[in-house]
Amino acid sequence: MDNRWNREYDAVVVGAGNGGMTASTQLALLGKRVLLLEQHNIIGGFSTSFVRGRFEFEASLHELCDVGSSEDPGGVGELFKELGVEVEWMSVPEAYRLIVPEKNLNVVMPFGVSEYIDAMERYVPGSRPAVTKFMDLADEVMRALQYLAESKGNPDRKVLMGEYGNFMRTTAYSLDQVCDAVGVPKAARDILYAYWCYLGVPTSRLNFTIFAAMINRYLIKGAYIPRYRSTEMALAFERRFRELGGTIECGTRVEKILVEKGSVTGIVTASGERIKTGHVLCNASLPRVYGEMVHPESEVPEMALRSMNARSVAGSGFVVFLGLDASPDELGLKDYSYFIYHDTDTDALYDGLYRLGRPTVQAAVCLNRAVPDCSPPGTTIMSITCLYKPEAWKDVEPKDYFKLKNELAGYFIDDFEAATGCSIRGHIEEIDIAAPPTYARYTGAYQGVIYGYEVDSWDSLMPRMMMMKDDIYIKGLRFASGWGFRCIGYSSALQCGRTEALLTSLDMDQEKGGAAS
Amino acid sequence: MTAKQLKIKVKGTLRDLLAFKNLAKKRMQRFRKAPATRYSSLHVNDLAARLHPASQNLVIKEVRDETKSSRTFTLAADREAGTGEIAYFQAGQYLSIRETVEGCAITRPYSIASSPADALNGFYEITIRKTDKGFFTGHVWEHWKVGRKVVASAPMGQMFYSPLRDSRRIVAVAGGSGITPFRAMAREICAGGIDASLRLIYGCSDEGDIMFIDEFREMAKAHPDRFSFVLVMSCDEVTLEGCEKGFITGDIIARHSDPGSDSYFLCGPDLMYDFVTRELVSLGVPLRRLRREAYGEIKNPSRFTGYPSGAEGKTYSIVVHGRGKTETITARGDESVLVALERARYAPPSACRSGECQFCRTLLLKGDVWVGPESDGRREADRRNGYIHPCASFPVSDLELELPTAGTREG
Numbered sequence: 001m002d003n004r005w006n007r008e009y010d011a012v013v014v015g016a017g018n019g020g021m022t023a024s025t026q027l028a029l030l031g032k033r034v035l036l037l038e039q040h041n042i043i044g045g046f047s048t049s050f051v052r053g054r055f056e057f058e059a060s061l062h063e064l065c066d067v068g069s070s071e072d073p074g075g076v077g078e079l080f081k082e083l084g085v086e087v088e089w090m091s092v093p094e095a096y097r098l099i100v101p102e103k104n105l106n107v108v109m110p111f112g113v114s115e116y117i118d119a120m121e122r123y124v125p126g127s128r129p130a131v132t133k134f135m136d137l138a139d140e141v142m143r144a145l146q147y148l149a150e151s152k153g154n155p156d157r158k159v160l161m162g163e164y165g166n167f168m169r170t171t172a173y174s175l176d177q178v179c180d181a182v183g184v185p186k187a188a189r190d191i192l193y194a195y196w197c198y199l200g201v202p203t204s205r206l207n208f209t210i211f212a213a214m215i216n217r218y219l220i221k222g223a224y225i226p227r228y229r230s231t232e233m234a235l236a237f238e239r240r241f242r243e244l245g246g247t248i249e250c251g252t253r254v255e256k257i258l259v260e261k262g263s264v265t266g267i268v269t270a271s272g273e274r275i276k277t278g279h280v281l282c283n284a285s286l287p288r289v290y291g292e293m294v295h296p297e298s299e300v301p302e303m304a305l306r307s308m309n310a311r312s313v314a315g316s317g318f319v320v321f322l323g324l325d326a327s328p329d330e331l332g333l334k335d336y337s338y339f340i341y342h343d344t345d346t347d348a349l350y351d352g353l354y355r356l357g358r359p360t361v362q363a364a365v366c367l368n369r370a371v372p373d374c375s376p377p378g379t380t381i382m383s384i385t386c387l388y389k390p391e392a393w394k395d396v397e398p399k400d401y402f403k404l405k406n407e408l409a410g411y412f413i414d415d416f417e418a419a420t421g422c423s424i425r426g427h428i429e430e431i432d433i434a435a436p437p438t439y440a441r442y443t444g445a446y447q448g449v450i451y452g453y454e455v456d457s458w459d460s461l462m463p464r465m466m467m468m469k470d471d472i473y474i475k476g477l478r479f480a481s482g483w484g485f486r487c488i489g490y491s492s493a494l495q496c497g498r499t500e501a502l503l504t505s506l507d508m509d510q511e512k513g514g515a516a517s
Numbered sequence: 518m519t520a521k522q523l524k525i526k527v528k529g530t531l532r533d534l535l536a537f538k539n540l541a542k543k544r545m546q547r548f549r550k551a552p553a554t555r556y557s558s559l560h561v562n563d564l565a566a567r568l569h570p571a572s573q574n575l576v577i578k579e580v581r582d583e584t585k586s587s588r589t590f591t592l593a594a595d596r597e598a599g600t601g602e603i604a605y606f607q608a609g610q611y612l613s614i615r616e617t618v619e620g621c622a623i624t625r626p627y628s629i630a631s632s633p634a635d636a637l638n639g640f641y642e643i644t645i646r647k648t649d650k651g652f653f654t655g656h657v658w659e660h661w662k663v664g665r666k667v668v669a670s671a672p673m674g675q676m677f678y679s680p681l682r683d684s685r686r687i688v689a690v691a692g693g694s695g696i697t698p699f700r701a702m703a704r705e706i707c708a709g710g711i712d713a714s715l716r717l718i719y720g721c722s723d724e725g726d727i728m729f730i731d732e733f734r735e736m737a738k739a740h741p742d743r744f745s746f747v748l749v750m751s752c753d754e755v756t757l758e759g760c761e762k763g764f765i766t767g768d769i770i771a772r773h774s775d776p777g778s779d780s781y782f783l784c785g786p787d788l789m790y791d792f793v794t795r796e797l798v799s800l801g802v803p804l805r806r807l808r809r810e811a812y813g814e815i816k817n818p819s820r821f822t823g824y825p826s827g828a829e830g831k832t833y834s835i836v837v838h839g840r841g842k843t844e845t846i847t848a849r850g851d852e853s854v855l856v857a858l859e860r861a862r863y864a865p866p867s868a869c870r871s872g873e874c875q876f877c878r879t880l881l882l883k884g885d886v887w888v889g890p891e892s893d894g895r896r897e898a899d900r901r902n903g904y905i906h907p908c909a910s911f912p913v914s915d916l917e918l919e920l921p922t923a924g925t926r927e928g
């Protein structure tokens with residue numbers, strides 16, 4: 001190693017959020033020398049928690065998709081097993097309660113495909129055939145994606161056409177378009193679409209494939225959360241990564257990713273340390289990587305910039321955390337997960353994300369319904385989440401910030417009370433409010449965005465998978481996060497990190513092969 | 518239904534397959550059409566950085582003797598050092614001052630005594646009481662003059678008014694220098710920045726050492742509907758009129774407020790904190806109407822039940838794994854692990870020194886610590902994975918730990 005460098009690693013992972021944690025653990029498992037750098041003083045990124053008084057609040061996770069039970073794990077459950085990361089999972093009792101006060105809609109939907117279809121039939125008589133068809137189609141989508149993953153990017157066209165024709169014919173379309181084709185009645189769609197806000201794109205644009213895969217996994221595998229908030233998951237990764245010989249440094253911000261002639265050569269930390277590596281996996285936001293970190297600027301290919309400008313970033317979060325001094329039973333909080341919408345038209349709801357007025361959307365969670373002892377006896381932990389587009393926060397000044405947060409939080413609490421009939425206000429012992437600047441502050445996320453790019457049909461899972469090679473604009477620079485090819489969401493980020501690590505390892509093998517020949 | 522029986526078409530089989538085939542091409546076309554520019558705005562991150570700067574470079578603009586034992590320092594942004602503006606805050610929050618004293622890099626939290634409106638006008642005030650043989654306050658009295666540069670954290674802390682949680686009648690119970698956050702609140706309330714009223718119950722031990730007394734009298738006169746106060750004097754001879762005598766008790770609190778509906782905010786020395794908390798609880802005040810400032814550094818761990826007897830007189834060794842090197846230092850049983858690290862000339866991160874803010878979060882590899890009952894602000898997963906908050910942890914055996922890197926947070 002020449003003296004320009006302080007240290008050298010096979011790979012450096014920039015940021016220890018969901019994607020960074022799986023990427024680093026997978027690489028360490030393959031015996032690579034990995035350095036995991038995190039700017040905050042704890043790993044996890046959005047997978048974290050914080051303490052206020054007698055309560056410990058989950059910062060972001062509502063429910064993790066595709067974990068499954070220990071006997072019947074899903075893809076994410078397998079990932080944890082294969083990486084050797086142990087988490088105590090608690091199951092979420094039901095899929096969701098959806099309330100749309102303006103439409104007198106108030107339904108509870110269970111997990112399990114047939115249970116879900118039965119419930120739908122009860123709420124929307126006559127919906128069974130179409131909803132069954134939709135679920136069969138979603139099942140084919142999921143199997144097709146599994147086949148694509150197994151074929152490692154080289155699927156047999158004949159198998160695709162023969163076995164997964166419906167998947168192929170629907171993957172270029174939006175959720176609305178496919179529901180039209182399947183003939184799902186409007187009243188059933190109103191209920192079916194509830195999960196849209198987890199993806200944050202209106203159903204007129206939201207890609208069908210990604211939605212279908214999500215609902216399929218939720219209904220078949222249920223949903224889980226770690227017993228001790230997502231910090232438990234983060235620290236389980238940390239323990240495993242250390243055990244595998246990985247080096248982890250918190251409180252270390254990467255300032256530059258050094259590139260020479262189109263290839264990564266190393267990184268520079270905020271304190272000026274120069275670390276040599278040919279492989280950087282970024283959990284840090286894609287726009288900030290190309291916008292600020294790649295050095296020199298001239299090494300950022302035009303297409304990388306164009307690719308960013310062609311897409312639009314999904315939402316940032318707004319969360320009201322409540323520690324309540326009464327039990328869920330006393331408060332009348334029956335369910336774990338509540339979606340409360342002021343319309344069934346997701347375009348109208350989505351437009352509301354651009355305004356800092358009365359909100360149109362909320363997703364509330366009563367944590368005790370999955371983890372009964374998450375707070376002391378006789379208390380409850382609740383959180384109410386909404387998305388905002390970064391644009392909405394454009395003119396907010398520090399002097400308005402705290403008042404604004406309280407005002408918005410007040411709307412969310414009022415809405416929740418009005419929709420559920422539960423009385424919350426008189427029981428607030430602790431309250432904290434996270435807004436887009438909060439997410440920006442703790443993770444450095446571009447514009448506080450918690451998701452990544454919107455999953456329109458033209459830029460969803462399939463086109464991103466088809467273009468995985470094209471999307472590498474700098475050799476040795478990959479993205480392990482919700483900004484990556486798996487698109488947005490906790491499970492996606494976890495899986496994305498792992499896949500990118502496996503691909504990095506293949507890159508390394510090829511380099512070695514190339515050098516030997 | 519099996520996959521074979523299911524046949525979905527959206528726009529027709531051929532068009533659907535073509536749409537599939539063209540996905541990559543179409544995406545590439547969209548990319549090509551977009552401009553090759555960097556992002557144009559980072560306003561959310563900028564707002565975050567203005568609200569929560571990693572640190573603030575300040576300069577002392579004015580020094581004023583507040584009472585015989587306390588001084589008020591006016592601090593403004595040190596533009597020369599690169600701080601363009603001071604961060605806005607919520608009345609009740611504190612700054613953690615970072616300074617090197619006798620070669621040791623330490624921190625000390627001080628409540629902001631001026632109002633948020635003052636911050637918009639470019640200054641903070643902190644009022645420091647000189648403690649007997651105080652390690653930091655002694656240094657302040659000697660060195661903090663007009664023009665001196667001071668480094669502070671962003672405003673932090675959780676003791677501020679929440680319109681969604683608190684009663685609009687706030688009762689502040691303060692002892693000694695614990696008065697400072699309430700001066701900020703009183704100013705903010707009188708200026709109309711918070712829509713609530715403040716009743717202050719203020720315990721002092723010396724008539725010549727009552728902070729902000731003239732100002733409180735003026736505010737109470739000018740805004741009787743928003744601000745009032747009662748002094749509780751614990752000295753033997755009291756000449757001031759209209760005071761309560763003795764220490765702040767439940768009786769006194771009940772006489773001057775309504776425990777059935779008011780919200781209580783508490784800030785004062787540890788013994789008062791423990792006593793008044795018990796009194797309020799026995800008056801039936803639920804925790805949701807009780808806000809308490811961070812507990813402060815524990816000075817005398819052996820006064821707590823549960824602290825292993827004899828440990829305070831011992832010394833222990835701590836193996837410290839820093840970046841690239843390992844050293845062994847000694848620690849006193851009656852001082853926190855944080856102080857031991859600071860004495861050994863490490864500069865570990867910290868801010869609240871009360872176990873609450875988690876800035877000092879450290880991985881303990883071996884050994885046992887005792888943690889103060891009011892000061893265990895750890896996450897459950899941290900606790901289960903060997904993490905400690907050194908500021909609130911006292912060694913009760915030899916230890917081995919991994920030194921944290923200062924958390925450089927940016928916007």
Ligand SMILES: Cc1cc2nc3c(=O)[nH]c(=O)nc-3n(C[C@H](O)[C@H](O)[C@H](O)COP(=O)(O)OP(=O)(O)OC[C@H]3O[C@@H](n4cnc5c(N)ncnc54)[C@H](O)[C@@H]3O)c2cc1C
Nearest residue numbers: 621626627628644645646651652653654694697813859860
């Ligand atoms: C949230 C909060 C707000 C506060 N606000 C105010 C306020 O507005 N006004 C105010 O006056 N006070 C305030 N305080 C108290 C303040 O932070 C200090 O504790 C106080 O000023 C005493 O500081 P000192 O160093 O002089 O005291 P000391 O008692 O001398 O110092 C405390 C510690 O220094 C350690 N020490 C001694 N020698 C060394 C050495 N060589 N190296 C390292 N450490 C050493 C000691 O072990 C001891 O633990 C606040 C505290 C908190 C928690």
Ligand code: FES
Nearest residue numbers: 868870874875908
């Ligand atoms: S300094 Fe705040 S927890 Fe230790």
